[in-house]
Amino acid sequence: MEKKYYLLNGISRAGNTLFGSLLNQNKDISVTGNSIIPDLLFKINKMRQEENFKNFPLHKQLDNVLNNVFNNYYENLTAKYIIDRSTWGLTDYMDLAKKHIPNELKIIVLVRDIPEVLASFVDHSNKNPDFFLNLVGTNPLEKCDFLMGYNPNHIGQIYGQLSAIKNLILNYRESIKIIEYNDLINNTKSTLDSVYDFLEIPKFNHSFENLSQLNIDGIGYDDTVLGGNLHKIKTDKIEKRKYDVKEILTPYVYDKYSGYEIWRDL
Secondary structure: OOOEEEEEEEOOOOOHHHHHHHHOOOOOEEEEEEOOHHHHHHHHHHHHHOHHHHHOOOHHHHHHHHHOHHHHHOOOOOOOEEEEEOOOOOHHHHHHHHHHOOOOOOEEEEEOOHHHHHHHHHHHHHHOOOOHHHHOOOOHHHHHHHHHOEEOOEEOHHHHHHHHHHHHHHHOHHHEEEEEHHHHHHOHHHHHHHHHHHHOOOOOOOOOEOOOOOOEOOEOOOHHHOOOOOOOOOOOEOOOOOOOHHHHHOHHHHHHOOOOOHHHOO
């Protein structure tokens, strides 16, 4: 059986790592960490703009390379179904995905209330002095403005993810399944069952205790590059960590970034 490739486009801190750890209990599935495949496709495709290519433009041959990026990159994985995580919803990436994924296009979108996402980042930065956000800001406003900012020199991480989700909703609505973080935490079994239905994959009896950290072929996240352990999940049970979002962000920042849940409005 040839592998099938599906996409995961989630807002950071919306349960992406937990989602992957759970589904990876099924040996037929491999959910990846943050993937480089979109950039690989984009950079290979960009060769069309190079002088050497324009001088002798073998478009079909370059398409052959692009058509095999997924299969070559994941050749060593034994899983039948690969769910590749990245900010796939960005326009350039989706143009390449729909052309070069060999099966029907299906995208899982994990979302969470934006103030909760931002509070999770700020709280993590407060507890990890070397965390990257501490290099760009000293208070919640500066840190959240960095994550949500947009200008010619900087696209914030969360801003970019929201832009990708907006594109998916507006242009690929029939190919996406949106999962709310609270549903993943509070209704885990029914949420995973709905994913199996969406992907048309036989269901699996998952365990919701004694979880494993996300890994592919024994390789997990190395968060030292981010200055903090950002992708470590709670393994004994699934529960939402409780903290006061307004207190972490301050009421001003909370109000400033409330109402950005575009998936509920479009």
